[in-house]
Amino acid sequence: MIAAVTGTEAAPVAIRQADGVTGKAAGFAYRPDIDALRGAAMLAVLVFHLNKGWLPGGFTGVDVFFVISGYVVMGSLLSQASKPLWPRLGTFYLRRVRRLLPNLLACLLVASLAVAMLIPPFEAGPYFNAALKALFGWSNNFLMGQIDYFARDADLNPFLHTWSLGVEQQFYLVFPLLMLGIGYGVRRSVPLLTALVVLSLGASWWWTQNAPMAAFFLMPSRLWELTIGSLLLVAQRRGLLGAGWLKGRWLRLAGGALLLWAVVATSEREGFPLPGVLPAVLGTLLVLQAGPGEGGRFLPGRWLERALLTAGLLSYSLYLWHWPVIVLMRWTWGMETWWQYGLAVVGSVVLAVAAYGLVEQPVRRYPLQWWWELGLALLAVVGLWLGIDALHHQFRGKLFVGSDPTPVPRHERVQDWDPTIPGTLIDKACTLDYWTPYGPESRPNYDRCQKPGRPGAGEIFLLGDSHAQHLLPMLDLVTRRTGQRITFSNKPSCFLDPALTLQLNQKPYQPCTDFAVGEMERAIQRLQPGDIVMISSNLHNYLGSVHGSGSEIETPAQLDGKPLNISELRRTHLASMQAYALILSKRGIQLVLVVDTPPLSQDIVFCPKGSQRSCAFDAEITSARQELIASILNEVAVGFKNVHVFDPTKALLDSSAKVRYRDEKGNVIYSDSHHLSVTGSRSLAEPFERFLVESGLIPAPAR
DSSP: OOOOOSSSSSSOOSSSSOOTOOOOOOOOEEEEHHHHHHHHHHHHHHHHHHHHTSTTGGGGGGHHHHHHHHHHHHHHHHHHHTSHHHHHHHHHHHHHHHHHHHHHHHHHHHHHHHHHHHHHHHHHHHHHHHHHHHHTTTTHHHHTTTTTTTTTGGGOTTTTTHHHHHHHHHHHHHHHHHHHHHOOOOOHHHHHHHHHHHHHHHHHHHHHHHHHHHHHHHHHHHHHHHHHHHHHHHHHHTTTTGGGSSSSHHHHHEEEEEEHHHHOOSSSSSSSTTTTTTTHHHHHHHHHHOOGGGGGSSOOHHHHHHHHHHHHHHHHHHHHHHHOOOOOOOHTTTTHHHHHHHHHHHHHHHHHHHHHIIHHHHHHHHHHHHHHHHHHHHHHHHHHHHHHHHHTTTTTTTTTSSOSOSSSGGGOOOOOOOOSSSTSSGGGGGGOOTOOSTTTSOOOOOSSSOOOOTTSSEEEEEEEEEHTTTHHHHHHHHHHHHOEEEEEEETTTEEEEEEEEETTTTEEEEEHHHHHHHHHHHHHHOOOOOEEEEOOOOOOGGGOOTTTOOOBBOOOOEEEEEEEEEHHHHHHHHHHHHHHHHHHHHHHHHEEEEOOOOOSOOOOGGSSSTTTOSOOOOOOHHHHHHHHHHHHHHHHHHOTEEEEEOOGGGGBBTTTBBOOOOOOTTSSSSSSSSSOOOHHHHHHHHHHHHHHHTTTTTTOOOO
C-alpha cells in the first residue's frame, strides 16, 4: 500500500553545481531534508496501515516516494553521463539490483514461510501468487486484475504493498533507455521529460475516470509522478529555478502544508490518482526545490530532524517489512487493541533494522565483482521462485501451525458450488459478470437458471447481487416443501434500482443499471398473478450503512447524470421501488424485499474454531445497521399490499443480540464478513417459510 521507498542512492542528493549547456556531470551534496521527507512519508503510511481512520490520506506517501525516486534517479543518470554507453547502463542497473534485491528477497522468503505457517492453506494460494509476481517486479499488473486496493479484502494480502515496487522497477528498466536515446543531454531532456509527463498525465486522468484500478496500479499511469521529479532536477541543472524566491523556508513551509493536507484530507475513493494526488506531488516538488536552510537545517528541532532522518534511512527496509507484519497480525492475534498496534510497530521496526544491518548494508558496503553479484542474484531469485512454488503446492498445508486449517470449508462457500442448487442448471452462467454489458446475448437464460416446481405452485423470481446468490440454499429447502419454482438472475455488486447509477471502483456502474432495468422488466413479463419477485442486495453498501465507528457510508450515485448525496439516494430509491411495486400490484405479482444479513466486524477466517477473538460487532452497532435498512424497505411497503419485507436479522443473532457466526455444532454461518455460508443460508429456511405463510404468500402447511 505504499510506494517502494527505493531512493536510488544511500542518501538523496542535490546539485552543488550545474552545467546546463553541456549536461556534464556535476557534483552532488547530501540533502538531509530529502531523507527526512522520506521518513515522514514512511511514518504517514505506517500510521495509515495500522488504522486508516487515524490518518485517512496517509496512503499518499506512495506519491511522495515516486517523486523523490524520479528526482534521485535522474541525478544518478546525469552523474554517469561522461562514461561510455555500456558501463553507464551496467553501473546503473547493478546499483539498482544491489540496492533493492537482497532485502526484497529476504522479506519475500520470511513472509512466504510465515504465510505457510499462519494463514489457512485454502486461503493462502492467491498470496503465494502475488509473492511470485513481486519476485519479478510484476505484482502491480497482477494485483490490478485481482483486487480493489481500497477494498476490505486488500488488507488480507501480505504482499499487496509490492505493487509499488513493480511500478518503480518497471520505471528503472524503461527510463534509462529513454534517456540514452537523447544522450543524457540536459537541454534535450527537457522536451522528452515534459512530453512523458503530459502523456502519462492524460492516461492517468482517463483511467481514473474509466478504469480506476488501472489508474492506481499501472506504471504508465504513475510515470508522470516519477518523471516530474526528474524534470525538476533537470530544471535545477539548467538554472531555470534559481531565483531566490523559489528557494528557502517559505517554499519549504508551503510544501509541508500541502503534504500535511494530502495525508489528512486526500480521499481514497473519489478522483484518485487524479486529481487527488496533486497536493502530495506538488508539496513534494516544493520541498525538493526549497532545499535545506542555513547549516543544513530544515526543521525547528534537532531531535525531530534526527528522528525523521533515521526513519528515512530505514524507509526502504521498514516499507518492506511493516506490511507483512501488520497483515499477519490480522490473521493471528488481531489488530484491534493498543497492545496489538504496539506489537505490530515494534515487530516492524525490529525486522526492518535487522534486515537493514544484516542484509541491505553489507551488500552495498562490500560489493563483489559484478559477475559474482549477478550470478548470485540469479541463483537467489530462481531458488526463491522454486521455494515459494513448493510452499504453494508440494508443501501446502504441511507447515500450517494454526488451530483450524479450513475455517471456511469449500463445501460451505455458496459461491463455489457449481451448480449452486444441486440437480439444477443454476450455475455461474446465471451470473452476468461485473462489466459485461447487458443485452439479449449476455443476459441469463431462464430456461437453465431455474429449479422446476410443481404445476400451480407458483414461482419465486430471485434477483440481485451476491446477497441474492447466498439465499439459494435457503430457497432450495423451502421450495422442496412449497413446490414453487425458483428462477435466478444475478450480477455481482449490483444495486437493483432502474433509476440510479452507482459507482463501482470509482467508476459509474452502468452495466448494473442496465441489468436492473432489463431484469425487472423481464420479471414483469414472465410472472403470473400470485408469483413473487424477490430482491436481495448488499444494501449496507448502497443506502448508507453504519461503520463500526458509528459513521455512515456515503455511496456516490447519479440520477440522470446528477450526483446524489445519501439522503437523495434513499429518496430516489424509495420512489423507484414504489413505482415498481405499483406496476407489479396491477398484475397481481408480489414483491419481497430482503433486509440483508447483519455483517461481521471482520472475515470469519479470522475467528477459527476455538478462537477467543470475536468477529461480531457490538449489539448496538448491529442494531443500528439493521434498523436503518429495515426502515427504508418498510417505507417502500407503506400503502402496498403486495410488498413484503423479510428481515432475517433475529434468526442470526445470539442471546446477547450479537451476530452468531457459528452454530451449536461449530459450523460456520458466514463464509466471509457479510455472505452466508451454505449452513447459514439453510438455517433461514424455517424463518423464511414462516414469513411466507404469515404474509399470505403460501398456504399454511397442513397439520
